[in-house]
Amino acid sequence: GENVEQHPSTLSVQEGDSAVIKCTYSDSASNYFPWYKQELGKGPQLIIDIRSNVGEKKDQRIAVTLNKTAKHFSLHITETQPEDSAVYFCAASSGGSTLGRLYFGRGTQLTVWP
Amino acid sequence: DADVTQTPRNRITKTGKRIMLECSQTKGHDRMYWYRQDPGLGLRLIYYSFDVKDINKGEISDGYSVSRQAQAKFSLSLESAIPNQTALYFCATSVSGGNYGYTFGSGTRLTVV
Numbered sequence: 088g089e090n091v092e093q094h095p096s097t098l099s100v101q102e103g104d105s106a107v108i109k110c111t112y113s114d115s116a117s118n119y120f121p122w123y124k125q126e127l128g129k130g131p132q133l134i135i136d137i138r139s140n141v142g143e144k145k146d147q148r149i150a151v152t153l154n155k156t157a158k159h160f161s162l163h164i165t166e167t168q169p170e171d172s173a174v175y176f177c178a179a180s181s182g183g184s185t186l187g188r189l190y191f192g193r194g195t196q197l198t199v200w201p
Numbered sequence: 202d203a204d205v206t207q208t209p210r211n212r213i214t215k216t217g218k219r220i221m222l223e224c225s226q227t228k229g230h231d232r233m234y235w236y237r238q239d240p241g242l243g244l245r246l247i248y249y250s251f252d253v254k255d256i257n258k259g260e261i262s263d264g265y266s267v268s269r270q271a272q273a274k275f276s277l278s279l280e281s282a283i284p285n286q287t288a289l290y291f292c293a294t295s296v297s298g299g300n301y302g303y304t305f306g307s308g309t310r311l312t313v314v
Contacts, residue, residue, distance in 0.1 A: 096241070119300035130205075130291055130305030131244070138300075176244060180300040187232055187251065187300055193243035 089114040091179050093192025100167050101200055108195045110177035111159040117181040120153060120160045121189065125174040135162070167199045204228050207292050207306035214282050214313055222277045222309050224292030230304070231297040233275040235259075235267060238289040238308075247290075250275055251297060282313040 090113040100106050112120075118139040123131035137144045137151045137160065144151050148167075153160040160179075164171055174196050178189040205226045214220050224233065235247040246259030248267040256267060264286060268276045279286055289310050293303040 093243075121302045123305075128307075130293075130307050131303075132305070133302040136302055187295060187297065188246070188249060189303060191244040193241065 089117060089179055089181055089190040091177060091190045091192045093177050093195060095195060096193065097196045097198070099198045099200065102167060102169060104167055106164045106167050106171070106197055106199075108162045108175055108177070108197070109159060110161070110179075110192050111157075112179040112190075113158070114179070114181045115155075115158065117158075117179040119180040120151070121178050121180075122149075122151060122162050123176040123178065125176065125194075127173075131176055164197075167197075169199050169201055172197060172199045203307065205292055205294055205304050205306035207290075207309050209309060210307065211310045212312070214311070216283055216313055218282050220279045220282055220311070222279075222290055222292075222311070224275045224277070224306060226273050226292075226294045226304075228294050228304055229272075230294035231272065232295045233269065234293040234295075234303065235265075235275070235277045236291045236293060237261065238291060244291065247277065279311075279313075282311075284313045287311060287313050 093110045121136035124134045125131040148165050150163045174194045176194050177192040180189050208223045231252050234249040236244045245261050250269045266278045289308050291308050292306040295301050295303045
């Protein structure tokens with residue numbers, strides 16, 4: 088099956104700085120890459136996703152980039168704020184018999200210091 | 202009301218007891234999933250169901266069983282709970298027909314003593 092690796096496991100940044108979280112995947116057939124944010128005491132929430140026919144996608148302060156050749160994708164958060172502090176998960180999904188099943192990275196604990 | 206509701210939110214049980222975690226959804230999604238979250242290990246798939254008659258094992262199904270009672274309901278059972286099943290459990294749903302994001306519930310924190 089798919090294997091998704093996520094780095095770093097923890098990330099601390101000063102408010103206003105940028106944060107970047109990187110993920111790699113193993114299955115070249117993967118074609119959907121969502122990112123989730125999990126706040127303390129809550130379930131993960133989808134914040135942005137990208138499909139394999141697109142190289143970059145932005146939504147206000149967050150953006151995701153995808154490099155299919157290298158099989159890696161990244162989450163970029165600009166002008167970080169304390170409320171961005173959370174655990175972030177990347178995921179990948181492929182086709183075939185596992186269509187619709189997401190494979191998750193281990194998560195990144197982001198802390199934004201005021 | 203939440204789109205995906207998990208009950209109970211917190212549960213403490215004793216080793217050897219049978220326990221059921223319940224999940225119901227109002228999203229109208231065909232696909233439902235049970236994940237387990239442990240610190241440093243991320244989200245690991247226990248079981249998933251693509252429709253009412255379809256049940257599949259995930260990465261860590263040993264010691265667990267599931268029941269898909271209806272499109273909207275998917276229960277996870279621990280037949281004989283053990284301490285290393287102490288974790289945060291999440292139910293999730295998604296639409297069918299392709300690759301789409303999940304909607305997660307708020308989780309059940311289970312402690313086995």
